[in-house]
Amino acid sequence: MKLLLLGATGRVGSHVLQHALKDGHEVTVLVRSVDKLPHDLPQTVRVLAGNVCNENDVKQAMSGASAVISALGTDGTTTLTESMPFILDAMKQEGVSRIVTVGTAGILQSRVSPELLRYQSSESRQKLTRAAEEHHKAYLLLAQSGLDWTIVCPTYLPDGSYTGNYRVEAHHLPVDGMQISVPDTAEFAYKQLDSLDYLRMRVGIAY
Structure with missing residues (x-):
């Protein structure tokens, strides 16, 4: 797979990069600070x-890609909402259909107020x-894109350790889910590149 990874120097993105390298994929990373990548x-x-x-x-980063995974965060900025139109347009121009992004549990459906x-x-x-509002806008852009998207929506996200044992649920946070580690979130997000289980869905993930 020729993968474009966005947010590769972040907490989740750095783990996704290691998964992709372990599996031998060709990976393009677009980063502001190259010195934050492994040497x-x-x-x-x-x-x-x-x-x-x-x-x-x-556009340059998208060239030759077959799939995209975005672990871009909000960090008090409007990066998500500013970049998403460019990402989606570049995907369409390049003929790339699959994108997996990391969102937040805040954009899942509420159980107490389903609407x-x-x-x-x-x-x-x-x-x-504010962060959830940014992710909400990005979700709406994806939902209207016509592309094959999946948004992985972790709840409280400490660095934590890898367990490989977690619960997921389409459109909702698993009942009583309180947290999920960065390594487990990264693994699940990475696995979605080859899965159609949650195509055009938001997916809650928690222990």
Whole structure:
């Protein structure tokens, strides 16, 4: 697989990169800070210094890709909503249909108020909703794109350890799910590249 990985220097993205390298995929990473990447990357990794909010940088990174995985975060910015149109347009121009992104449990459906998303309801314990609002906008763009998308939606995300043992549920957070580690989230997100189980769905993940 020729994979474009966005957010490769982040907590989840760095683990996704290791999975892709272990499986021998050709990976393109578009990063703002090349020095944050491991220094011993193999030649199968194409490193591009650039910004996902720059349309030309995204087009260059998308060239030759067969699938995209985005572990971009919010970090107090509008990176998600600024970059998503460029990502989707570049995918369509390049003929790439599959994209897996990492979102947040806040954009899953609420169980207590089914017509609302979790961050919009009393189900959410987060007092600040700005990050969830960013993910919500990105979700709407994906839902309207016509592409084969999946959004992996972790709840509280400590670094934690890999367990390989977690629960997932389409459109909802698993009942009483309280947290999920970064390595387990990365593994599940990576596995979705070769799976059609949650095509065009949001997927809650928790222990």
